[in-house]
Amino acid sequence: MDRSTEAQTVVFSRIPPTPPATPSPPVKRRRRTGLLVSLIVTLALVLAAGLYAVAPLRHPLPGPTIELALPATLTIPGKTPKLPWPKSGQGVIAVSGLGTLGAFGGEKPVPIASVTKVMTAYVILAEHPIGAGEQGETLTVSAEQAARYPAERARGESLVEVEAGEEITVRQALQAVLLPSANNMARILAAWDAGSVDAFVDKMNATAEELGMADTHYTDPSGLDPDTVSTAKDQVILATKAMALPAFAEIVKQKTATIPVAGEVKNYNELVGHNGVVGIKTGSTDEALGCLVFAAVVTVAGRKLTVVGAVLGQPGAQTPEQLDRVFSVTRTVLKSTTKTLAPHTLVEAGRDVATVHGPLGTGTTLRTAEKLEVIGWPGLKVKVEAQLPVVPSQIAAGTEHGQLSIQAGTGKATKTALRTSTDLVPPSIWQRIRHHQ
Known part of the structure; x- marks a missing residue:
């Protein structure tokens, strides 16, 4: 017993004691986890940056x-031109399509004498239109109208000779009205168109209102009555409209014409055919003095322009002197106008x-x-x-x-x-x- 025990004891004393078990340090696992987290964070940042960068590309750009x-x-540019207007009267000059170039004398309504006949012709052509070269309808002079001729002549009116039963076309009648300024033919045309002179005058005033001629009032178709009044501005409005009618423009451009009974008649407007003047109408009485509504075609830089103007109230003792005065003024103003027009x-x-x-x-x-x-x-x-x-x-x-x-x-x-x-x-x-x- 003792030996075995001793031997056993010896045996046990030779075996070293077993140390307690301890876990291995998780170094490698922590590294892997850190790497994974870093990778995830990096990817998240890259993704966020990518999304941030791409965000503006997802929206369309605004158009220019x-x-x-x-x-x-x-x-x-430049100094506004001053035209050589006279000291008295009133006037306006305009270039068709461009506007008014100059004016003087205000806009007080004044007598316009036979310039009135521009409206007479305009109304007739509006009611009885004729084309270029056409004669139009025919009217007949009544015995009563013919019988008035001697008394009209005694008063010193501007007339053409007429006879009872005379047949005359609209064109011929307008030639008598617009060239030698026949008062009697203006009244004959008025009565033929409207049934009476008074009814025709109503048409004249209605037309003036339609055209915006605010300072114009007609009392007769010839202009002999001084109560027929207008302004240079209003007459330029009318003249521009009238010149757009081919028949009107043809007639006022003529120097002479031949009509029944009276034969050859001459145009009172001596400017026609000179310096580009193609019309329109003269007028003179003791109350109106010398008046002229005119149109001229001028060439500027190869382009044709129509100049339309009116000069009223030019002094003179009698018709020849009054008309000479208004012709002289018009020549000067028209010449200056032509020089003023230029390409810019x-x-x-x-x-x-x-x-x-x-x-x-x-x-x-x-x-x-x-x-x-x-x-x-x-x-x-x-x-x-x-x-x-x-x-x-x-x-x-x-x-x-x-x-x-x-x-x-x-x-x-x-x-x-x-x-x-x-x-x-x-x-x-x-x-x-x-x-x-």
């Missing part, structure tokens, strides 16, 4: 806008007309391809109009895009194309991303 660089009107360049070639604003600071300008000029005079206002279509997001330099026009009065507009000065290109992706930052 246009800013006009020219005003709606331009004025021909208002927009040079290559002028910037509009700025195109693209997105993110991109853009270009639109410039005139050619110069624009207008015929007129210093001080005349000219309308400016730009036709600008929608600009695409990309357009090359030198591309025609839109046009610019200028127009004086109601005349023909002058136009030129517009061209881009530089390329217009959309902003790059990098520009869009940087702009978003």
Whole structure:
């Protein structure tokens, strides 16, 4: 027992004690977890940055806008012309399609003598229109109308001889009214058209109102009555309308005409056929003095323009002196008017007309391809109009895009194309991303 115990004891003393078990340190696992977290964070940041960068690309860019660089009107530069008007009377001169060039003497209604017959002829042609070269309807002079001729002649009226039963066409009757200024034929035409002279006068006044002749009042179709009054301004309105009628313009341009009974008659307007004058009507009485409504065709820079004017109240002891005076005034004013009319360049070639604003600071300008000029005079206002279509997001330099026009009065507009000065290109992706930052 003792030996075995001792031996056993010896055996046990040789076996070292087993140390307590301890877990291995998780170093490698912590590294892997940290790497994974870093990777996830990095991916999240990259994704967020990508989403941030791509966000502006998901929205469409706004289209280009246009800013006009020219005003709606331009004025021909220079000193407003002063025409050589007389000291007395009143007058207006205008250029058809452009407007009034000059005026003097105010707008007080005054007697206009046989200038009245312009309205008489205008109403007749409105009611009984005839074309160029046509004679129109035929009217017959009554015995009563013919019987008045001796008394009318005794009063010193301007007349043509007539006979009972005489047949005369509308054109021939108007020639008698507008060339030798026949008072009796004006009354014959009035009664034929309206049934009575008074009814015709009502038509004359109604027409004046329609045309905007606010300071005009007619009391007879011949102008012999001094209570028939108007202004130079109103008579230019009427003359412009009348000259647009081919038959009227044909007649007032004639120096002579042949009509029944009276034979050849002459035009009292001695300016016709000189300095471009193509009409229109003289007038003179003790109350009205010398009066003239005129039209002339002048050529400026190869373009024909119609000048229409009226000069009223020119002094003189009798009709010849009064008419000489008004003819002299008209010659001088018309000559000055012709010199005043000239071409003026208002927009040079290559002028910037509009700025195109693209997105993110991109853009270009639109410039005139050619110069624009207008015929007129210093001080005349000219309308400016730009036709600008929608600009695409990309357009090359030198591309025609839109046009610019200028127009004086109601005349023909002058136009030129517009061209881009530089390329217009959309902003790059990098520009869009940087702009978003």
